[in-house]
Amino acid sequence: xxxxxxxxxxxxxxxxxxxxxxxxxxxxxIVFIDPMGRIxxxxxxxxxxxxxxxxxxxxxxxxxLFPLKxxxxxxxxxxHPARVALKTxxxxxxxxxxxxxxxxxxxxxEVCGTQAEFGEGNKMVVLVVRDITERKRTxxxxxxxxxxxxKNVEELQLLNRVMMGREHRIVELKEKVRKLEKEHGxxxxxxx
Amino acid sequence: MTTIDEMRRETAVPVVLAxxxxxxxxxxxxxKEVFGWQEEEIIGKPLTHLIPQYLHDSHQLGFSxxxxxxxxxxxxxxLRLKAVTKAGREFDAEHFIRAEQQQGRWVFGAxxxxxxxxx
Numbered sequence: 001x002x003x004x005x006x007x008x009x010x011x012x013x014x015x016x017x018x019x020x021x022x023x024x025x026x027x028x029x030i031v032f033i034d035p036m037g038r039i040x041x042x043x044x045x046x047x048x049x050x051x052x053x054x055x056x057x058x059x060x061x062x063x064x065l066f067p068l069k070x071x072x073x074x075x076x077x078x079x080h081p082a083r084v085a086l087k088t089x090x091x092x093x094x095x096x097x098x099x100x101x102x103x104x105x106x107x108x109x110e111v112c113g114t115q116a117e118f119g120e121g122n123k124m125v126v127l128v129v130r131d132i133t134e135r136k137r138t139x140x141x142x143x144x145x146x147x148x149x150x151k152n153v154e155e156l157q158l159l160n161r162v163m164m165g166r167e168h169r170i171v172e173l174k175e176k177v178r179k180l181e182k183e184h185g186x187x188x189x190x191x192x
Numbered sequence: 193m194t195t196i197d198e199m200r201r202e203t204a205v206p207v208v209l210a211x212x213x214x215x216x217x218x219x220x221x222x223x224k225e226v227f228g229w230q231e232e233e234i235i236g237k238p239l240t241h242l243i244p245q246y247l248h249d250s251h252q253l254g255f256s257x258x259x260x261x262x263x264x265x266x267x268x269x270x271l272r273l274k275a276v277t278k279a280g281r282e283f284d285a286e287h288f289i290r291a292e293q294q295q296g297r298w299v300f301g302a303x304x305x306x307x308x309x310x311x
Contacts, residue, residue: 006213009213010213012256013213013255013256013259013260014256014260015256016252016253016256016257016260017253017256017257017258017259017260017261018260019253019256020253020254020256020257021257021260021261024257032249034245034246036246038246040246040247040248040249040250041249041250041253054265055266055271055272055273058247058250059244059246059247059274
């Protein structure tokens with residue numbers, strides 16, 4: 001029995017250790033929150049995003065440490081994804097902006113919230129935060145390029161219309177010149 | 193650097209030792225005074241008895257990672273962390289945690305110096 005218990009503990013330690021290593025090596029920031037909104041655990045990507053030492057984050061109120069904006073406007077505490085996920089059992093994905101205190105940099109974030117309940121009243125929330133700043137920038141650049149391309153096409157179409165009009169006029173003028181030359185030739189013939 | 197043997201001889205600061213599974217194997221007299229646990233009550237109990245509930249996941253994941261990989265992140269440095277007494281009172285304390293291999297297994301020791309009362 002003791003041997004089985006030791007084996008079970010060892011297996012669980014290895015499984016948990018692997019989880020920690022795996023979650024610590026991914027780029028997405030992950031944070032667990034208790035029903036009070038306190039950080040129970042977070043991975044290395046979350047430490048990096050907030051630019052704070054890991055131990056300063058544990059036990060801290062997430063909404064205070066991780067203020068978010070939407071369309072440039074601060075998200076009120078009750079609408080913070082941590083609070084929303086604690087109140088509702090719905091899985092959601094929302095876009096936010098986050099201004100890093102140290103680097104003075106604005107990040108575009110995609111935040112996924114999920115609530116889970118483990119036994120009686122043992123509720124927790126998992127937030128997965130993906131930095132989509134680069135993707136957003138690329139999308140904006142692509143939109144700008146599209147706009148520019150559209151403008152250029154319109155200008156080309158206009159120029160094409162002008163050129164076609166001119167070409168038509170040149171044909172007319174050439175015809176006129178040809179007629180005049182012909183007439184001039186005839187007059188020259190009769191004058192001899 | 194304080195060794196686990198030195199921690200075992202410590203008489204002024206609370207000390208707790210634990211085995212590779214995270215079970216408490218030794219506490220000293222100052223520990224009993226600060227935490228309110230008697231030796232017979234706390235020996236053999238998981239270390240989580242000394243850690244606030246909201247930090248249990250973090251402790252279990254970090255402890256498991258260390259015993260699995262042997263790569264420390266919090267050892268051999270002074271850390272300001274919360275601890276909890278038998279009565280459930282949380283307090284801030286300076287922790288110094290050390291791990292040593294003894295007969296092929298990790299043994300953990302910590303000095304826990306209270307630095308004030310928290311709410």
